[in-house]
Amino acid sequence: xxxxxxxxxxxxxxxxxxxxxxxxxxxxxxxxxxxxxxxxxxxxxxxxxxxxxxxxxxxxxxxxxxxxxxxxxxxxxxxxxxxxxxxxxxxxxxxxxxxxxxxxxxxxxxxxxxxxxxxxxxxxxxxxxxxxxxxxxxxxxxxxxxxxxxxxxxxxxxxxxxxxxxxxxxxxxxxxxxxxxxxxxxxxxxxxxxxxxxxxxxxxxxxxxxxxxxxxxxxxxxxxxxxxxxxxxxxxxxxxxxxxxxxxxxxxxxxxxxxxxxxxxxxxxxxxxxxxxxxxxxxxxxxxxxxxxxxxxxxxxxxxxxxxxxxxxxxxxxxxxxxxxx
Numbered sequence: 001x002x003x004x005x006x007x008x009x010x011x012x013x014x015x016x017x018x019x020x021x022x023x024x025x026x027x028x029x030x031x032x033x034x035x036x037x038x039x040x041x042x043x044x045x046x047x048x049x050x051x052x053x054x055x056x057x058x059x060x061x062x063x064x065x066x067x068x069x070x071x072x073x074x075x076x077x078x079x080x081x082x083x084x085x086x087x088x089x090x091x092x093x094x095x096x097x098x099x100x101x102x103x104x105x106x107x108x109x110x111x112x113x114x115x116x117x118x119x120x121x122x123x124x125x126x127x128x129x130x131x132x133x134x135x136x137x138x139x140x141x142x143x144x145x146x147x148x149x150x151x152x153x154x155x156x157x158x159x160x161x162x163x164x165x166x167x168x169x170x171x172x173x174x175x176x177x178x179x180x181x182x183x184x185x186x187x188x189x190x191x192x193x194x195x196x197x198x199x200x201x202x203x204x205x206x207x208x209x210x211x212x213x214x215x216x217x218x219x220x221x222x223x224x225x226x227x228x229x230x231x232x233x234x235x236x237x238x239x240x241x242x243x244x245x246x247x248x249x250x251x252x253x254x255x256x257x258x259x260x261x262x263x264x265x266x267x268x269x270x271x272x273x274x275x276x277x278x279x280x281x282x283x284x285x286x287x288x289x290x291x292x293x294x295x296x297x298x299x300x301x302x303x304x305x306x307x308x309x310x311x312x313x314x315x316x317x318x319x320x321x322x323x324x325x326x
Contacts, residue, residue: 003056004018004112005050006111007060008105009061014031015031017030018046019113020050025109029105039070042075046059055081059081059083060112064087072084072123076123082122085120093114127224130220130221132191133192136188137217140184150173154167192220201220201315202216204314204318208321210272210276214267215267219308222238234309234312235305238261239256239259239265254298265304268304272300272304276300279323282306286302
């Protein structure tokens with residue numbers, strides 16, 4: 001019989017709760033530090049307290065930024081089942097239970113009950129090369145953000161006739177940021193080239209009109225981050241599937257769900273704009289949707305979704321892009 005553990009994860013501690021008797025809500029709790037020693041103690045506590053094997057214990061936690069990652073990897077490596085759930089789903093579940101108090105203990109109880117009733121899919125760690133690729137991409141994006149900020153500061157300083165020392169300082173910072181951006185971008189390209197499958201998949205992605213170097217490495221990090229079986233799963237993950245609002249006779253316009261990484265959608269948005277001018281399938285889809293009364297923005301959203309489907313298709317089938325539109 002599976003045993004369900006809910007963990008409310010924070011930076012400093014882990015509030016753990018074993019749902020010993022789900023029907024009568026009998027529980028057992030433990031608070032541990034969120035560090036290496038605490039993780040070891042947690043593994044021991046789980047098997048000792050439940051008197052079960054690691055493979056029969058499902059530990060459920062929320063995706064809490066970076067704080068859940070280390071404990072999730074530690075538990076997975078120790079052989080426990082791990083489920084990492086979207087906090088919005090846990091929050092909605094808690095409301096459905098009539099939750100009125102919010103404490104760490106209460107949160108861990110809600111998380112454990114969610115696991116017991118909903119049976120979420122078990123978490124799988126990302127391949128090491130994808131983790132590193134994501135880390136490098138995140139660093140490059142941070143440098144690009146800093147570069148834009150310094151560029152704005154330079155424009156403001158020059159317009160307001162600021163001190164020459166200030167202007168020179170900003171110019172020096174811009175030069176350093178440009179050099180570091182170039183270095184990190186080279187590291188990304190070298191990292192992809194060191195892994196044959198990533199290198200091949202990037203070439204396949206860049207065979208798609210509208211997908212360049214930036215979007216190809218982004219989609220590599222997305223598609224290889226988990227075991228997607230269908231293109232629709234990838235589209236749902238990045239938040240480009242349509243959502244419809246209906247109530248009685250009212251029917252609203254469909255909109256993108258926007259559930260998932262916003263930075264990926266931002267890159268796909270620009271790619272869809274380019275693809276709407278150069279990709280035969282996206283052009284055909286756009287013309288058809290506009291003729292059917294859809295707005296330009298709806299057609300663009302559909303183009304983002306179709307690009308995701310095409311990206312998944314070329315990687316899954318290991319074939320270069322071939323337009324379907326005649």
